[in-house]
Amino acid sequence: ICIHLVTRAKKPCPAELPPGSLGLPVIGQTFGFLCAIRANSVEEWIRDRINRYGPVSKASLFGTPTVLLAGPVANKFVFFSSLMPMLPRSVQRIVGERNVVSHHGDNQVRIRGALSEFLEPDILKMYVGRIDDIVRRHLDENWSGGRTTVTVLPLMKRLTFDILCALLFGLETGTVRDALSDELERMFDGMLAIPVNLPFTAFRRSLGAGRRCRQLLHRITRENKAKLGASPNNDLISQLLSMTDDHGEQLLTNEEIVDSSVGTLIAGHDTTSTLMTFMVRQLANDPATLSSMVQEHEEIAKNKADGEALAWEDLSKMKLTWRVAQETLRIVPPVFGSFRVAIEDIKFDGYCIPKGWQVLWAASLTQMDPSIFHEPAKFDPSRFESQSSARPPCSFVAFGSGRRICPGIEFAKVETLVTMHYLVRQFRWKLCCKENTFIRTPLPVPLQGLPIELEHKPSLSPFKCDQTL
Numbered sequence: 001i002c003i004h005l006v007t008r009a010k011k012p013c014p015a016e017l018p019p020g021s022l023g024l025p026v027i028g029q030t031f032g033f034l035c036a037i038r039a040n041s042v043e044e045w046i047r048d049r050i051n052r053y054g055p056v057s058k059a060s061l062f063g064t065p066t067v068l069l070a071g072p073v074a075n076k077f078v079f080f081s082s083l084m085p086m087l088p089r090s091v092q093r094i095v096g097e098r099n100v101v102s103h104h105g106d107n108q109v110r111i112r113g114a115l116s117e118f119l120e121p122d123i124l125k126m127y128v129g130r131i132d133d134i135v136r137r138h139l140d141e142n143w144s145g146g147r148t149t150v151t152v153l154p155l156m157k158r159l160t161f162d163i164l165c166a167l168l169f170g171l172e173t174g175t176v177r178d179a180l181s182d183e184l185e186r187m188f189d190g191m192l193a194i195p196v197n198l199p200f201t202a203f204r205r206s207l208g209a210g211r212r213c214r215q216l217l218h219r220i221t222r223e224n225k226a227k228l229g230a231s232p233n234n235d236l237i238s239q240l241l242s243m244t245d246d247h248g249e250q251l252l253t254n255e256e257i258v259d260s261s262v263g264t265l266i267a268g269h270d271t272t273s274t275l276m277t278f279m280v281r282q283l284a285n286d287p288a289t290l291s292s293m294v295q296e297h298e299e300i301a302k303n304k305a306d307g308e309a310l311a312w313e314d315l316s317k318m319k320l321t322w323r324v325a326q327e328t329l330r331i332v333p334p335v336f337g338s339f340r341v342a343i344e345d346i347k348f349d350g351y352c353i354p355k356g357w358q359v360l361w362a363a364s365l366t367q368m369d370p371s372i373f374h375e376p377a378k379f380d381p382s383r384f385e386s387q388s389s390a391r392p393p394c395s396f397v398a399f400g401s402g403r404r405i406c407p408g409i410e411f412a413k414v415e416t417l418v419t420m421h422y423l424v425r426q427f428r429w430k431l432c433c434k435e436n437t438f439i440r441t442p443l444p445v446p447l448q449g450l451p452i453e454l455e456h457k458p459s460l461s462p463f464k465c466d467q468t469l
C-alpha cells in the first residue's frame with residue numbers, strides 16, 4: 001500500500017498531461033499514423049490533431065503513449081533536452097544493439113566521436129578523388145549509351161552503396177561486396193514488418209540477413225586488424241580499429257565497430273540516394289535552375305585538365321548546387337522525423353511528459369510552414385542564399401540538430417556535389433511520369449522509382465562537354 005501511495009504521488013496529475021486521446025488500448029492511433037506516413041501526409045495528420053487539441057497533444061503510437069509537438073521551439077526542445085533517440089526493439093535486433101543510435105551517455109559520446117572523426121572535412125578531403133572515380137565509373141557503366149530510359153532511384157542507391165562500401169569497408173568490387181548488397185536488401189525488406197519471429201515471416205528473413213551482414217563485417221574487421229600497420233588506414237573500419245583510449249586499449253570493441261558500421265551504412269545509403277533522385281526530378285521541372293547549375297559546373301570544369309578529378313576546393317564553388325540540394329531536402333526530407341523517449345518526467349509548455357513516453361518530431365511541420373518559409377510548396381533554392389539567421393533556429397531540420405545531428409552531412413554533401421557535377425554536364429533528361437507525387441516506405445519513393453528519358457550530351461571528351469548545348 002505504501003509503495004502504491006508513493007508511486008501514485010509521483011504520477012503526473014492528468015490535468016498536466018497534454019490534451020488528446022490515447023485511443024484504443026495497444027492499437028491507439030497507430031494505423032492512421034502508418035497510413036499517413038505511406039501517403040506522405042504525416043504533416044496533415046499531425047496538423048489535424050493540432051487543430052483539435054492545440055500545439056502539444058497526446059496520442060498512442062506503436063503501443064506507447066506519445067506526445068506530438070510542432071514548431072521550431074518544440075524542435076529545439078526535442079533536440080537539446082534530455083529526451084533520447086530510440087530505435088524500435090525489433091530494428092535493434094536486426095541491425096545490432098551496439099550502434100551509435102542505441103547508445104547513450106558516455107558510450108554514445110565515445111562511439112559518435114570515433115565515427116565523426118572519420119566523417120569530418122579534414123578526413124573527407126582525402127576521399128574526394130576516390131568518390132569522383134566511383135561516380136564517373138558508375139555513370140559510364142549505367143547511364144551512358146545514347147538515348148535511353150533509366151530508373152533513377154535504384155541507380156542512385158547502387159551508387160551510394162558503392163561509395164559507402166569503398167570508404168567504410170575498403171570494398172571496391174568482389175563477391176563480399178555483392179553478398180553484402182544482397183543481405184542489405186533483404187534486411188531492409190523486413191525492417192518495418194510486424195516483428196514476429198516465425199518461419200517464413202519477413203521479420204525472420206530480415207533478422208537472418210542482419211546477422212549475416214554483421215558476420216561479413218566481422219570477417220572484414222578481423223582481416224583489417226591483421227593488416228593494421230602494414231597498409232595505410234584508409235577506410236572507416238581500419239580507422240576505428242586503430243583508435244586507442246588513454247590506456248592504449250582499442251577505443252571501440254569489435255562488436256561496436258561492426259554494429260556502428262552497419263548503422264552508418266543504413267543511415268547513409270538510402271538518405272543520400274533519395275536526395276539525389278529528387279534533385280533530378282526537381283531539376284527536370286525547373287529548366288532555369290538547371291541551366292544556372294550547368295553554368296556553375298562548366299565554370300569549374302574550365303579550370304581542370306581533361307579527365308582531372310574534382311578536388312575539395314572545387315566543391316566549395318558549387319554553392320548553387322548545394323542550395324538546390326537544401327531546397328530539395330526542405331520539400332522532400334528523406335527522414336520524415338523520428339521518435340525520442342523521456343528518460344525522466346519532463347515538462348514542455350506547461351505540460352508533463354512522463355518518463356517512458358515517446359515524443360515525435362517531424363521535419364515537414366516547420367519546413368512546410370508558410371509563416372517560416374513563404375509559399376512553402378514553391379521550389380526556390382534562393383531561400384538558402386542568406387544564412388539561416390533569417391529563420392528561427394531549428395526550423396530547417398532535414399539533418400536533425402543538437403547532440404544527435406547527422407554526422408554524415410559533409411559526406412552526403414561530397415557525394416551529392418560530385419554526382420551532380422558529372423550528371424548535369426553529361427546528360428539532358430525528361431521525366432517519364434509527370435505527376436509530382438511520392439509515397440513513403442518510410443523514405444520517400446517517387447512514382448515507379450522515377451523513370452527518365454536520358455540523352456547523352458555530345459562532348460569533346462568523355463568528361464568535357466560542349467558549353468553551347
Ligand code: HEM
Pocket residue numbers: 085100101112115119263264267268269271272275329333334335337338339397398399400401403404405406407408409411412
Ligand atoms: C541526405 C542525406 C542524409 C540525411 C537527410 C540524413 C538525415 C539524418 C537525420 C535527420 C538524423 C538524425 C535523426 C534523429 O535525430 O533522430 C541522422 C542521423 C545519423 N546519420 Fe544521417 N542523413 C544523411 C546522410 C548520412 C550519411 C551519408 C551518413 C554516413 C555516412 C549518415 C550517418 C548518420 C548517423 C550515424 C546518424 C546517427 C547519429 C546519432 O544518433 O548520434 N547520414 N541523419
